Amino acid sequence: MAQRLQKELANFMRDPIPGMSLDRNLVEGNLNVWVINVDGAPNTLYEGEIFKLQFKFPQRYPFDSPSVMFIGNKIPEHPHIYSNGHICLSILTDEWSPALSVQSVCLSIVSMLSSCKAKSRPPDDERYVQTCRDPSDPKKTRWFFHDDSV
Amino acid sequence: MEKRSTKASSNDPKHKHDPDDEDFYLNNDDDEYDDDEDDDNDYDDYMDDTDDLEYTSSNASKYDPTPSVEIFTSQNSTVTPNSSYASTSLKNLSQSTTNQPDLSKSLTKRNIELDEEFKYEVLSPDKIVQYMTECIADVNSVLELTPTITRTLLHHFKWDKEKLMERFYDGDQDRLFREAHIVSPFRPNTYKRTTSSQSTRSSRLKEFCCEICFMQYTEDNMSGLECGHKFCKPCWREYLTTKIMDEGMGQTISCAAHKCDILVDDTSVMTLLQDPIVKIKYQHLITNSFVECNRLMRWCPAPNCSNAIKAQYFDAQPVKCDCGHVFCFSCGELWHDPVKCKWLKKWIKKCDDDSETSNWIAANTKECPKCQVTIEKNGGCNHMICKNQACRSEFCWVCLGPWEPHGSSWYNCNRFNEDDAKKARDAQEKSRHALQRYLHYCNRYMNHHQSLKLEQKLTASIREKMEEMQQHNMSWIEVQFLRKAVEVLCQCRQTLMYTYAFAFYLKRNNHSIIFEDNQADLEIAVEKLSGYLEREITSDNAVETKQKVQDKYRYCEQRRKVLLDHVHEGYDKDYWEYQEDL
Numbered sequence: 193m194a195q196r197l198q199k200e201l202a203n204f205m206r207d208p209i210p211g212m213s214l215d216r217n218l219v220e221g222n223l224n225v226w227v228i229n230v231d232g233a234p235n236t237l238y239e240g241e242i243f244k245l246q247f248k249f250p251q252r253y254p255f256d257s258p259s260v261m262f263i264g265n266k267i268p269e270h271p272h273i274y275s276n277g278h279i280c281l282s283i284l285t286d287e288w289s290p291a292l293s294v295q296s297v298c299l300s301i302v303s304m305l306s307s308c309k310a311k312s313r314p315p316d317d318e319r320y321v322q323t324c325r326d327p328s329d330p331k332k333t334r335w336f337f338h339d340d341s342v
Numbered sequence: 343m344e345k346r347s348t349k350a351s352s353n354d355p356k357h358k359h360d361p362d363d364e365d366f367y368l369n370n371d372d373d374e375y376d377d378d379e380d381d382d383n384d385y386d387d388y389m390d391d392t393d394d395l396e397y398t399s400s401n402a403s404k405y406d407p408t409p410s411v412e413i414f415t416s417q418n419s420t421v422t423p424n425s426s427y428a429s430t431s432l433k434n435l436s437q438s439t440t441n442q443p444d445l446s447k448s449l450t451k452r453n454i455e456l457d458e459e460f461k462y463e464v465l466s467p468d469k470i471v472q473y474m475t476e477c478i479a480d481v482n483s484v485l486e487l488t489p490t491i492t493r494t495l496l497h498h499f500k501w502d503k504e505k506l507m508e509r510f511y512d513g514d515q516d517r518l519f520r521e522a523h524i525v526s527p528f529r530p531n532t533y534k535r536t537t538s539s540q541s542t543r544s545s546r547l548k549e550f551c552c553e554i555c556f557m558q559y560t561e562d563n564m565s566g567l568e569c570g571h572k573f574c575k576p577c578w579r580e581y582l583t584t585k586i587m588d589e590g591m592g593q594t595i596s597c598a599a600h601k602c603d604i605l606v607d608d609t610s611v612m613t614l615l616q617d618p619i620v621k622i623k624y625q626h627l628i629t630n631s632f633v634e635c636n637r638l639m640r641w642c643p644a645p646n647c648s649n650a651i652k653a654q655y656f657d658a659q660p661v662k663c664d665c666g667h668v669f670c671f672s673c674g675e676l677w678h679d680p681v682k683c684k685w686l687k688k689w690i691k692k693c694d695d696d697s698e699t700s701n702w703i704a705a706n707t708k709e710c711p712k713c714q715v716t717i718e719k720n721g722g723c724n725h726m727i728c729k730n731q732a733c734r735s736e737f738c739w740v741c742l743g744p745w746e747p748h749g750s751s752w753y754n755c756n757r758f759n760e761d762d763a764k765k766a767r768d769a770q771e772k773s774r775h776a777l778q779r780y781l782h783y784c785n786r787y788m789n790h791h792q793s794l795k796l797e798q799k800l801t802a803s804i805r806e807k808m809e810e811m812q813q814h815n816m817s818w819i820e821v822q823f824l825r826k827a828v829e830v831l832c833q834c835r836q837t838l839m840y841t842y843a844f845a846f847y848l849k850r851n852n853h854s855i856i857f858e859d860n861q862a863d864l865e866i867a868v869e870k871l872s873g874y875l876e877r878e879i880t881s882d883n884a885v886e887t888k889q890k891v892q893d894k895y896r897y898c899e900q901r902r903k904v905l906l907d908h909v910h911e912g913y914d915k916d917y918w919e920y921q922e923d924l
Contacts, residue, residue, distance in 0.1 A: 199556040254554055255584040289600040290554045290581055293571070296600070 196254060197223045200294050201270060209298050215244065224249045227263070228298065236306045243268050245301065246277075247294060248329075257288035259331045260297060269311040276321045278330040279304075280314065285335050379427040380579055462653040462671065464664045467629065470650050474632050477501065485510060490607040491524055494738075498522040499595050500635040523596065523605045525568035554598065565614060567606060571599035578614045582606070586620055592627025642667055643674045645815055658683050679837065680909035681844035685920070689843040692924075695785060702777060708770065710735060711742050742766040780924075790839035793872070797832050804828050804875060823892050827875055830895040834868045834902050841905070847924055853908075853917035860905040867898045 201223070204214060215227040224248040232238025244264040250256045262268065262277035272280040283292060283300055314320070326332040410713045465473060475489075481503050482492045498521065499506040509518050519526040549558040552574035559574045566572035573581070581598045585591045595606045608628060615621050633650045642649045644667035651661045651671060658672035660679070669676055673683040681689070707718045710726075713733035717726070724739040725748070736745035741764075808821040841861050848854045870896045874887070911916045 195557070196555050252584065255580055285601070287601070289598055290577065290601075291571070291599045 194201065194223060197249060201226075204294060207295070209295065209302060211302065212245075212298055222302075228296065228299075231307075232268075233302065233306055237308055237311055238268055238305055239311070240319055241266060241268065247297075254290040254292070257284055258294070258297070259329050260284055260301075261330050268305060269313060270305060270308050271314055274317050274320055274324075276324070276327050277321050278320075278324065278333065280335060282335070405856045406783075447479050460653065460657060460659040460661075460671075462651050462659075462661050464642075464662075465650045465652050466664070467648050470633060470639075471625070471628050473624050473652065474629065477503070481506065488529060490609050491527060494524050494593070494605055495522050495606060497631065498634065500637075501632065525604055545658055545753065550574075553582070565610070567597050567604050567610060569597050569599070569602050569604040571597050571602055573598055575614060582611055582615060582624075583617070583620050586624050586627065592624060592626065593631050640671055640674060643669055676836065678840040678843070679908055681840045685847050686840065686843050688924075689787075691845060693787070704810065707741065708739065708766075711737050711744075711766065780846070783842045787839055787842040790835045790842075794832060794835050794839070797828075800831075800875065801828055814884065820888075823888055823895075824875070827871065827891050827895045831868065831871050831875065834864060834871075837906065838865060838868060839901055841909075844909070846920075847920045849919035849921050851919060852919070853912055857905070857908060857912070858907055860901065864901040864905055867894065867901055871895055871898055 201214075211231040213229050215229050226249075228247070230243040230245050232241035232243070243262055243266050244329045246263045247262055248259040250258065258279050260281075261279060263271065267273060267275055268275050274280070279301065281297075281300060281304065283289075283297065321327075323331075324333050373447050399401065407488070430620050463469075474493075478489050478492050479494065481496060482489060484507065485492060485495075487495075495506055495510075495518075496503070499509070515528070516526055549560055550564050550572060551558055552564065552572075554573050556576040556766050557574065563574055564572040565575050565578055578598065582595065585595045593605070595611070596602060597604045597606065608624075611624055612621060615624065629908070633641055637653070637656050639650050640661075642651065642663035642665060644663065647663060647665040648667060649663050649666060651663065652858075653659075653661070653671055656672070658670055660668055660677040661671045662668045670678055672681060673687065675683070675686060675690075678686050703716065707716050709716055710730065710733060712726045712735035713728060713730050715733070716727065717728075719726070719739055725745055726737050726739050728735045728737075737743065738745055738748055804824050804827075808824050809819045812818060845854070845861065871891070874891050874894060909918075
């Protein structure tokens, strides 16, 4: 696992996704938690905004999916992103495959943000944020996916 | 090709001949069981025949949840008059009982008048696998696919051969394969493209990069399915292990690539996996889905038993597993003649959940006639003043009418027939009656249930008495009537127990009255027999007692048959009407 993460890190540095960069301070010494700075892409609703995306890798990564969420005080306002940073994205749970990587997850999130037509929170945001099992780990939630248009 | 079975045992010849592995396959519980048995045998070796008793009960206690059935099989081998048997192992013993053919036969007959028409087979885990292979071969002789594809297809159709055949020949085959998540064997090219592009890119290196661990591997260390997605073997192993051990998936594991829904076939799984524990778990999951999907098969519900029953057709019939457990093929409960599965299920649910709580409330409390708050009267006089501060109404507990007209007759209510008071009382009466009725049936059902649970204890005490009698004036064969009596007793109790579930839902008519008479008659006879067995057997009046017990158990047997025949006749001739709403 360490080897895979090393290589993923190297790939990420070598082939960065536009608008995404690793927050170096947080990576030092600990490969199991990554924080990625996300710049809102130009010509999207999020232009000029800066978010922090956190990846936590479990022991059995990549056979077990990473736990991914937005952190900090800026959480993108998006119909699939709850105000506590949890992201409703199928590849993070049910459709996770060990052949996916940090890069593929990042790409999904970027495209999710870019295709957003109107800023809003998920309809059940308030209820979910109050009742979710573990605010620090979206994987503890059982997700149901119903809308893949955004 | 068709010889290549889909099961591990034939893919991996070593596995097949390795006895340890085979044990493993039976599942871990079984393994434990075997160990126990061995221990007991060792233990047995130290014992002489007088300790026989202790051994049997310790052995029998393992079967606690189904004592009624198992104990007889263990007895079968251990209660013998000669010490020569005591040191023989349990397994040999069951064979050696051929020395007493009559006895062993009568003992295993417990609880069954199996319908001769209803044909079924008991399949051990190995046989289940074999049967699955046969089913596949059978379909394959027509479809001419690989066993692995056929198996996946069969699973997709819940092992309904006809349905598969119909779809295979009538419909769109590509769609069929797509729905079953298989790469169509007739159009292999659509998927292969991915591989070829991958291989040309990395053929210079003669190494492939595994997309999971990002390591370089030579081609022979890579593996993949028909869909063409290749990963290194260690990653495959890890992936499959996670799916099998953590997620309990068998038949439904798909390719590790993202968004690829092609199912991993069993041959690939068995070749890729190395850890025998994971392999066994996988096979277990596969056989489990085979048995559970198959309408004509059912697992034996006895604890620690890994056999399955295969029937010719689906019906509510008693089946007896090789482990001795007798159960209903249709619902898996203990054999519950005369009540039907549907009503038994309803009954068990009723007894389990606390829907009766509300009945209790209805029967033991009243509502304030003004504000409807629920009141339980736990003392005091009949002049009630509602505690609800907003209500404070005064009424009479007896007639539920307002208190005022009662005047000074503080403790007696003579206004019994006022209309609204009467209505309130009627409703009360009704729910009270319903509760009483339920409790009547439930108590009797539970009573027999409890007595059946004590069967082991009774068997042990009877065994003691048998030995005692043998020491006086009777021979071994002469005291066997006692064992038969216990058998009949338990059989009757089981039948009686289920008659209460049957009777609870029954509407009253002439036949239900006959039924109740039969039930009462059997009930009395059974209690008498039970009384004899518990108290009156002493060595002093052995001959007389024997006659009495024998008469009684024969009578019980006969009455039981009469009762069951009457109910069955009723099923045929539609005597029975049910109260659906209970």
